[in-house]
Amino acid sequence: MNPSDCESPGREFQDMTVVTDINAGRETLSRLIGESRRCVVFTGAGISTESGIPDFRSPGGIWTRKKEILFDEFVADEATRLEDWDRRFEMNEQFDAAEPNAGHIAIAKLQQQRKVLAVITQNIDGLHQRSGCVPERVVELHGNATYGACLDCEARQELGDVRTCIEETGHAPRCDDCGGLVKAAVINFGQAMPVDAMQKALMLSETCDLFVVAGSSLLVQPAASLPVIAARQGAHLVIINRDPTPLDDVAELVLRGSIGAFLGGIE
Numbered sequence: 001m002n003p004s005d006c007e008s009p010g011r012e013f014q015d016m017t018v019v020t021d022i023n024a025g026r027e028t029l030s031r032l033i034g035e036s037r038r039c040v041v042f043t044g045a046g047i048s049t050e051s052g053i054p055d056f057r058s059p060g061g062i063w064t065r066k067k068e069i070l071f072d073e074f075v076a077d078e079a080t081r082l083e084d085w086d087r088r089f090e091m092n093e094q095f096d097a098a099e100p101n102a103g104h105i106a107i108a109k110l111q112q113q114r115k116v117l118a119v120i121t122q123n124i125d126g127l128h129q130r131s132g133c134v135p136e137r138v139v140e141l142h143g144n145a146t147y148g149a150c151l152d153c154e155a156r157q158e159l160g161d162v163r164t165c166i167e168e169t170g171h172a173p174r175c176d177d178c179g180g181l182v183k184a185a186v187i188n189f190g191q192a193m194p195v196d197a198m199q200k201a202l203m204l205s206e207t208c209d210l211f212v213v214a215g216s217s218l219l220v221q222p223a224a225s226l227p228v229i230a231a232r233q234g235a236h237l238v239i240i241n242r243d244p245t246p247l248d249d250v251a252e253l254v255l256r257g258s259i260g261a262f263l264g265g266i267e
């Protein structure tokens, strides 16, 4: 792509460079991270494919096999709730069997060394926390599928207890504390974004000096607006992704290839 052809959504962007050479990409990224004082990493389903969890659009993945359940449908109908729980149990078997990969581990190490301030993730698999990231510094934009929560009082429920309840009663669980509906702690399509997580993500995007995207098609809104916010306020924007994204032109550096290869062992 010719940088002079770039159309930017709002600021004068620097020339964009696409790098496919692993060593060259790692070297540049490592330098940018070293120079950064407030580096934020933003991840999507692509960071977990090397752990064996298919991304959103991969054929055969749970996401492509079944029509998504909308939030309103979950609230309105018991049979839909039971179907949603069935899918969550299936999904969690896959998450439980997965291990954090080189990409997750590199990000966790960088965070422990305080070279990465925070991780904003669209993922719901809990692998950033399992790889050693500081849980308070992982912002989950779409929630977490590895446990349930009451829709009214937010009390946490373990999936094992939910499963037992369904097996014993045939009904989707209600909250022990307030009687509200319990749902996997993820954001379904049609459900409002979590206010706290969105506020944190916005603050981080507005104040970082380096924003690194790893493994997102950058098609799901409002998450995909965060890299633009970061770039507009002057942060360096790096996108690590196997396929082109609609924001490549906004980035300063695009590393096209495997996240594990570009990030694994980076310091």
Ligand code: NAD
Pocket: 043, 044, 045, 046, 047, 048, 049, 050, 053, 054, 055, 056, 057, 058, 063, 122, 123, 124, 125, 126, 142, 215, 216, 217, 218, 219, 220, 240, 241, 242, 243, 257, 258, 259, 260
């Ligand atoms: P997406 O599936 O739309 O895009 C993933 C991107 O990652 C693709 O562009 C692909 O080219 C790239 N990719 C895949 N494997 C890669 C690898 N090893 N190295 C480099 N690039 C790779 O993902 P999204 O943008 O996160 O949006 C999907 C939505 O679905 C999110 O909202 C997320 O909550 C949900 N989701 C989550 C999981 C999970 O938690 N692991 C899995 C699937 C979907």
Ligand code: ZN
Pocket: 150, 151, 152, 153, 154, 155, 175, 176, 177, 178, 179, 180
């Ligand atoms: Zn409750």
